[in-house]
Amino acid sequence: MKKQRFxxxxxxxxxAIYFLLPLYATFEFSLRERRGEYSFDSYANVLADxxxxxxxxYSVVLALATIVVxxxxxxxxxxxxxLKLPQLRPVMEFITLLPFVIPPIVLVFGxxxxxxxxxxxxxxxxALLVAGYVVLSFPYMYRSVDTGLRAxxxxxxxxxxxxxxxxxxxxxxxxxxxxxxISLLNGAFLTxxxxxxxFTLATMLNWPAFGPYLALIGQNRAYEPAALAILSFGxxxxxxxxxxxxxxxxREQTQLAGTR
Amino acid sequence: xxxxxxxxxxxLAAARPRTLRINLNWLGVVPFFLFSLLFLILPSLFLLVGSxxxxxxxxxxxxxxxxxxxxxxxxxxxxxxxxxxxxxxGVIFGFGLAYASIRGGLPRWIRGGLMTFSGVxxxxxxIPLAFAFIATLGRTGFITMIFKNVLGLNLYDTGFSLYTFxxxxxxxMYFQFPLMVxxxxxxxxxxxQQWREASENLGATNFQFWRYVALPxxxxxxxxxxxLLFGNAFGAYATAFALTGGSLNLVPIQxxxxxxxxxxxxxxxxxxxxxxxxxxxxxxxxxxxLLQRRTSRWIQ
Numbered sequence: 001m002k003k004q005r006f007x008x009x010x011x012x013x014x015x016a017i018y019f020l021l022p023l024y025a026t027f028e029f030s031l032r033e034r035r036g037e038y039s040f041d042s043y044a045n046v047l048a049d050x051x052x053x054x055x056x057x058y059s060v061v062l063a064l065a066t067i068v069v070x071x072x073x074x075x076x077x078x079x080x081x082x083l084k085l086p087q088l089r090p091v092m093e094f095i096t097l098l099p100f101v102i103p104p105i106v107l108v109f110g111x112x113x114x115x116x117x118x119x120x121x122x123x124x125x126x127a128l129l130v131a132g133y134v135v136l137s138f139p140y141m142y143r144s145v146d147t148g149l150r151a152x153x154x155x156x157x158x159x160x161x162x163x164x165x166x167x168x169x170x171x172x173x174x175x176x177x178x179x180x181x182i183s184l185l186n187g188a189f190l191t192x193x194x195x196x197x198x199f200t201l202a203t204m205l206n207w208p209a210f211g212p213y214l215a216l217i218g219q220n221r222a223y224e225p226a227a228l229a230i231l232s233f234g235x236x237x238x239x240x241x242x243x244x245x246x247x248x249x250x251r252e253q254t255q256l257a258g259t260r
Numbered sequence: 261x262x263x264x265x266x267x268x269x270x271x272l273a274a275a276r277p278r279t280l281r282i283n284l285n286w287l288g289v290v291p292f293f294l295f296s297l298l299f300l301i302l303p304s305l306f307l308l309v310g311s312x313x314x315x316x317x318x319x320x321x322x323x324x325x326x327x328x329x330x331x332x333x334x335x336x337x338x339x340x341x342x343x344x345x346x347x348x349x350g351v352i353f354g355f356g357l358a359y360a361s362i363r364g365g366l367p368r369w370i371r372g373g374l375m376t377f378s379g380v381x382x383x384x385x386x387i388p389l390a391f392a393f394i395a396t397l398g399r400t401g402f403i404t405m406i407f408k409n410v411l412g413l414n415l416y417d418t419g420f421s422l423y424t425f426x427x428x429x430x431x432x433m434y435f436q437f438p439l440m441v442x443x444x445x446x447x448x449x450x451x452x453q454q455w456r457e458a459s460e461n462l463g464a465t466n467f468q469f470w471r472y473v474a475l476p477x478x479x480x481x482x483x484x485x486x487x488l489l490f491g492n493a494f495g496a497y498a499t500a501f502a503l504t505g506g507s508l509n510l511v512p513i514q515x516x517x518x519x520x521x522x523x524x525x526x527x528x529x530x531x532x533x534x535x536x537x538x539x540x541x542x543x544x545x546x547x548x549x550l551l552q553r554r555t556s557r558w559i560q
Contacts, residue, residue: 005364008364011360012357012370015353015357015437018437019377019437026396028402074292077291085288095293095296095300100491101545102541103494103497103537103541105516106307106495106534107300107303108519109519110303111299113531138296190383197386199498204516214387222400225394226391226394226395229391229392236380240376240379240383243379244379
C-alpha cells in the first residue's frame with residue numbers, strides 16, 4: 001500500500017508546486033514596492049487609483065448587462081425549444097457551441113468590420129461590446145440552462161401553471177426562472193468572472209474596461225500588476241467558489257469557459 | 261387502449277389549427293436566432309466571404325494562396341506548436357494529477373481541493389495570468405531572483421526567457437492542466453473498480469491492466485480532451501499579448517495587429533488569416549466532439 005502511494009503523492013506535490021509557486025511569487029512580488037521591506041503600498045496605490053475604480057465599475061456594469069441580456073435570450077428560448085420545438089435542439093446546441101470555434105479575436109474582427117460602416121454603425125456604442133460578451137457567454141449559459149431544464153419536469157410545471165390561469169410570462173418568470181435558479185446562478189457567476197477581466201473585445205472596440213486597464217498598468221508599473229493579479233485571482237476564486245457552493249449536491253456543473 | 265384512442269382524437273381535433281400554431285411557435289425563438297445571426301453568424305460570414313474576395317469585391321483564391329507565404333505560415337506553425345505542446349503536456353500531467361487525486365488512495369480532501377482549484381485556475385487566464393508569470397519568472401521575478409541570489413545563476417544568461425516559446429508554453433499550462441483535470445475527472449470516475457479486480461483475478465499485471473483495459477477505454481477521452489486543449493491554446497489572445505507584447509509571431513497576435521492597423525496591407529488577406537484560424541478551431545472542436553461521443557459508449 002505504501003509503495004503504491006508513491007506516484008500519486010509525487011504527482012500531487014509536483015502539481016501543488018507548479019500551481020502554488022506562481023501565486024506565492026506574485027504575492028511576494030506585490031509586496032516589494034517599498035525598497036528593503038515588505039509593504040502593501042502597491043495595493044494601496046491600485047485602490048487609490050481613480051482609473052482602477054472607474055474601469056472596474058465599468059466592467060461590473062458590462063458584466064451585469066451581459067448576464068441580463070444573456071439570460072433573457074437563452075432561458076425563454078431554451079424553455080420554448082424544450083417544450084414546443086424539440087427538433088430545434090441540435091441547432092441550438094450548434095449555435096451555442098460556435099463561440100468556442102470562433103475565437104474572441106476573430107469574432108471582434110468580424111463585428112468591427114460589419115458594424116463600423118453603414119447601415120449599422122454600432123462601434124460607437126458599448127451595446128456592441130455587450131452583444132459580443134453575450135455571444136461569448138452562450139456556450140456555458142446554454143449548457144447550464146439546458147442541464148437545469150432536463151432536471152425539472154418542464155411540461156408538468158407549464159401545464160400546472162396554465163391550468164391555474166397563468167400566462168406565458170408568468171410561467172416563465174415565476175415558475176421556470178425560480179426552478180432554474182441554481183443553473184442560472186452558475187451561468188451568471190461564470191459570465192461575471194469572464195467579463196470582468198475580458199481584454200480582447202474591450203481593447204479592440206476601445207472601451208475603458210478593466211481588462212484594457214490591466215494591460216495599461218502592466219506596461220507602465222512594476223509591482224502594481226502583481227497586486228492586480230492577486231486581486232483578480234481572489235475575485236475569480238469568489239465567483240467559482242459561489243458556483244460550487246450553489247451547485248453542491250448536483251452532479252453537473254458548468255465551469256468551463258472558452259479560450260482567452 | 262382507451263388512452264391511445266383519446267390521444268388520437270385529441271390529435272385529430274388539433275390537426276386543423278396546427279399550421280397556424282406551428283408558425284406561432286417559431287416566433288418564440290426569433291429573438292435568439294436574430295441575435296445570433298446579427299452578432300455571431302453574420303460577422304463570421306463576413307470574414308468567410310471576404311477571404312475569397314479581392315479589394316474590388318470580385319471572387320478570388322489569391323488570399324488563400326497568400327496564406328502560404330513564409331511569414332504567415334510561420335505564425336500558424338508557431339501557434340500550432342505552442343498549442344500542441346501545451347495540449348500534450350496538459351493531457352499527460354492533467355491526467356496524472358486527476359488520476360492521483362481520484363484513484364491514488366489519497367485523502368478525499370485532496371480531490372475536493374484539486375477540483376475547486378482547477379475551477380478557479382482554468383478561469384484565471386488572460387492578463388492577470390501573464391502578470392503572475394512575469395512576477396515569477398520575469399527578469400526580476402521571484403524564481404529568477406532565487407536562482408541569482410542563491411545559486412549565482414542568471415537564468416536570462418542561459419538563454420531562458422519568459423517572453424519566448426518556452427515561457428509562453430509554461431504560462432499556458434497554468435490553464436491547460438486544470439482544464440484537463442476538470443474534463444477528464446468524470447472519465448476516471450467511470451473506470452469501474454470491477455474492471456481492475458477482474459483483470460487482477462485473471463492474473464494481469466498492473467502494466468497489462470493499463471495497456472489492455474484502462475488505456476483503450478480512456479483513449480478517446482484523452483484524445484478528445486487533448487484536441488480541446490489544443491483549440492483552447494490556439495485561440496488565446498489576451499495572455500499572449502500581455503506576456504509578449506506582440507513580439508511572438510502567433511496567429512491571434514497577427515490578427516490583432518491587422519485589426520488595429522492594416523499591417524498586411526491587404527484587408528482581405530486579414531480575413532483569410534482569421535478564416536484559417538476558424539478552420540483549425542473547427543477541426544479540433546469537431547474531432548473532440550466525435551471522440552467524446554465514443555467515450556460515452558463505455559463511460560456513463
